[in-house]
Amino acid sequence: xxxxxxxxxxxxxxxxxxxxxxxxxxxxxVSLFWYxxxxxxxxxxxxxxxxxxxxxxxxxxxxxxxxxxPEGSVSTLKIQRTQQEDSAVYLCASSLALIDGELFFGEGSxxxxx
Amino acid sequence: ELKVEQNPLFxxxxxxxxxxxxxxxxxxxxxxxxxxxxxGKSLESLFVLLSNGAVKQEGRLMASLDTKARLSTLHITxxxxxxxxxxxxxxxxxxxxxxxxxxxxxxxxxx
Numbered sequence: 001x002x003x004x005x006x007x008x009x010x011x012x013x014x015x016x017x018x019x020x021x022x023x024x025x026x027x028x029x030v031s032l033f034w035y036x037x038x039x040x041x042x043x044x045x046x047x048x049x050x051x052x053x054x055x056x057x058x059x060x061x062x063x064x065x066x067x068x069x070p071e072g073s074v075s076t077l078k079i080q081r082t083q084q085e086d087s088a089v090y091l092c093a094s095s096l097a098l099i100d101g102e103l104f105f106g107e108g109s110x111x112x113x114x
Numbered sequence: 115e116l117k118v119e120q121n122p123l124f125x126x127x128x129x130x131x132x133x134x135x136x137x138x139x140x141x142x143x144x145x146x147x148x149x150x151x152x153x154g155k156s157l158e159s160l161f162v163l164l165s166n167g168a169v170k171q172e173g174r175l176m177a178s179l180d181t182k183a184r185l186s187t188l189h190i191t192x193x194x195x196x197x198x199x200x201x202x203x204x205x206x207x208x209x210x211x212x213x214x215x216x217x218x219x220x221x222x223x224x225x
Contacts, residue, residue: 033213041218042216042218043213043215045212048212056211056212091156091157103159103213104159105157107155
């Protein structure tokens, strides 16, 4: 596709439900990042992949958060047993190069936990 | 750990006026980025500043970087309504690694 595509764009979950958020990066992009953006705040780093390897997951807030990119392209961010504090926009970004690559962001998946 | 602070967080200005948004960061940063975000939209890359003294301009926006002062500025010249958005700066500790964002500056340009 022309840009980074994320789905669903909007998700409402009841507290305790599991959710899965999908990111389709730009074709051929090696690096993929997930960020969490709470209302009125800047994005905060969650995790980072180079191809299929998850190189940094230090930003994941708890063990309820899990991300994968099994074939080095599409990535899924899974949140188990959602809590109200998980409500945020989850942004995915990709870049072509391992270094010096411009980062392209998707429009995000807005998660609301009731 | 890199920390990034922006000020002001909210800025209301009249069309035609000039203003500057400041971005301070706490430790050495390989690169400094400026992004624009419209409500409900994604982040649009504006500038990447790579070295001390770097200055980049695009239309009414000009960004600069002073690595010694650990300060970047985004200067707005003769603001127009279309510039209303939230502007983020972000630092990158090492090349290709995660970005650390500031809280954002919500800019409103009034006619």
